[in-house]
Amino acid sequence: MEGNTARIWWKESVVYQIYPRSFNDSNGDGIGDIRGITDKLDYLKSLGVDVLWLNPVYESPNDDNGYDISDYRAIMSEFGSMDDFDALLEGIHQRDMRLIMDLVVNHSSDEHRWFKASRKSRTNPFRDYYHWWPAEKGVPPKRWSYFDQEDNAWQYDETTNAYYLHYFSVKQPDLKWENPKVRQEIYEMMRFWFDKGIDGFRMDVIPFISKDTSYPELPASYDGDFIAYYANGPRLHEFLQEMNAQVLSQYDVMTVGEAPGVTLDQALDFVAEDRKELNMFFHFDLLALDREPGEVFKMRKDPWKLTEFKAIHSKWDQVFEEKGWGSIFLCNHDFPRSVSRWGNDTPAYWRNSATMLHTFCLSMRGTPFFYQGEEIGMTNIRFDSIEDYRDINTLNAYHKAAHNCDDLQAFLENEKDASRDNSRTPMQWNSGENAGFTQGDPWIKVNPNYRTGINVADQEKDPDSVLNYFKKMIRIRKEHPELIYGAYQLLDEDNQKVYAYTRKGKEKTFLVLLSFTEEAAEFSLKDIPKVKGQLVISNDHAPSQLPEDRIVLSPYQAAIYALS
Ligand code: NOJ
Secondary structure, three states: OOOOOOOOHHHHOOEEEEOHHHOOOOOOOOOOOHHHHHHOHHHHHHHOOOEEEEOOOEEOOOOOOOOOOOEEEEEOHHHOOHHHHHHHHHHHHHOOOEEEEEEOOOEOOOOOHHHHHHOOOOOOOOHHHEOEEEHHHOOOOOOEOOOOOOOEOEEEEHHHOEEEEOOOOOOOOEEOOOOHHHHHHHHHHHHHHHHHOOOEEEEOOHHHOOOOOOOOOOOHHHOOOHHHHHOOOOOHHHHHHHHHHHOHHHOOOEEEEEOOOOOHHHHHHHHOHHHOOOOEEEOOOOOOOOEOOOOOOOEOOOOOOHHHHHHHHHHHHHHOOOOOOOEEOOOOOOOOOHHHHOOOOOHHHHHHHHHHHHHHHOOOOOEEEEEOOHHHOOOOOOOOOHHHOOOHHHHHHHHHHHHOOOOHHHHHHHHHHHOHHHHOOOOOOOOOHHHHOOOOOOOOOOOHHHHHOOOHHHHHHOOOOHHHHHHHHHHHHHHOOHHHHOEEEEEOOOOOOEEEEEEEOOOOEEEEEEEOOOOOEEEEOOOOOOOOEEEEEEOOOOOOEOOOOEEEEOOOOEEEEEEO
């Protein structure tokens, strides 16, 4: 086999992301919880996934659904208790799966005891746990904030006549990693979870942790691109190497960083094995593809092109050809549903689209991550009214738009495609009330299409369902290490309808054909060296032997052939 082939469990794993608030409610309060997850472990095992990633379950006032943590060593009471957590972890390990948690340490909640102390006085021992700018120095140089109604990351705090820094909401003050005490607190907290037996961390906005604490005017080279600036702090790699040396290297665990602002040429600095930092990260190039340049939550006007989609994946694959390792994902709790975004969720194309996208994720190099509900092809809910939204991001942006007298109808249209709540509607378990998610009133509306086949129970019974295809495709990936480690080669790069590539190992080569169009798509096979090609899987009718010269794919068809 060529390329980066050193075998490690986390390269061979399929990861399944759980958004606990929306997964399964065991006590009827309308909010998913930890026992609810434990109740579904046999289901999760039946999928064939290896690692579960839990979005934050720590104590939190929930300004940003758990990404504002007030106690890193306690479980959010809405989700249950530490005993419930321990039982979950045991259940996962009993089934030979692993658990990774969210590590949210760029910021804490303003209700964390560190921040409560920090804001009390300028001489408090915790003052230097956060970034403060004394008001007598004037207004601090502009910093942009994701979830601030005025986009302003500096919040004035009267008690000490100073501003504190918050890259996210006012209730998410940034921790000051430059203070060695903060780093030691964080490392101890990580050890606490590792000593319990967890198997790794997904690290929230990890490239943002290092800051120039003179807080200068944004350097001209960033030309207003705050995200790139935030991801390039002066001591970032020093901190990651220290964290690795002091904590990560002591355990057999996996790490995946969330990496907005990290570019192709910076990638190996984070994940090359000899750097001793992280194992993998999520880049943001795909997530930006259907957005306005520099606008994380604004849809671009013209449709994205398949050639752009291919270019992104091909370039990122290339970076990790010899060193490091990548991640493959099409959806998470911050972005809309994959079938609605990258496929076509209208009834005629929904099934083929969802299964074609599964074929893609499970035949690429890199560790595949799936988001709950993706296995059954859950779709965007497209709320009509602002009343239905729960996400601080949409709600703040709406208030800002209203304040600026912007076109609110246009804003709501954009949110139908862009809103994070599209992926946060409850998991659809069956065709009973509330899709079987809760016996109470769900905290956010359930997508009504659970009644028309988009639910686990119905799909478990149907051999041709999206769910059963997903399981089959996972089995195929596991049976063929070439699909994990084999070299990737893009074919016919300018084709706007078909994404085709090979995965080549020492013994076998696989040809992957994916149609991204509503039309029948012809693909020429003339230039592909082969004696014969045997069908491995397809989501639609496909010839069992690869034709000599051309193949016609039906709308959103996927097919994999083993070439010999
Ligand atoms: C990224 C997380 O995925 C998102 O949900 C959260 O709002 C921000 N980081 C802030 O923690």
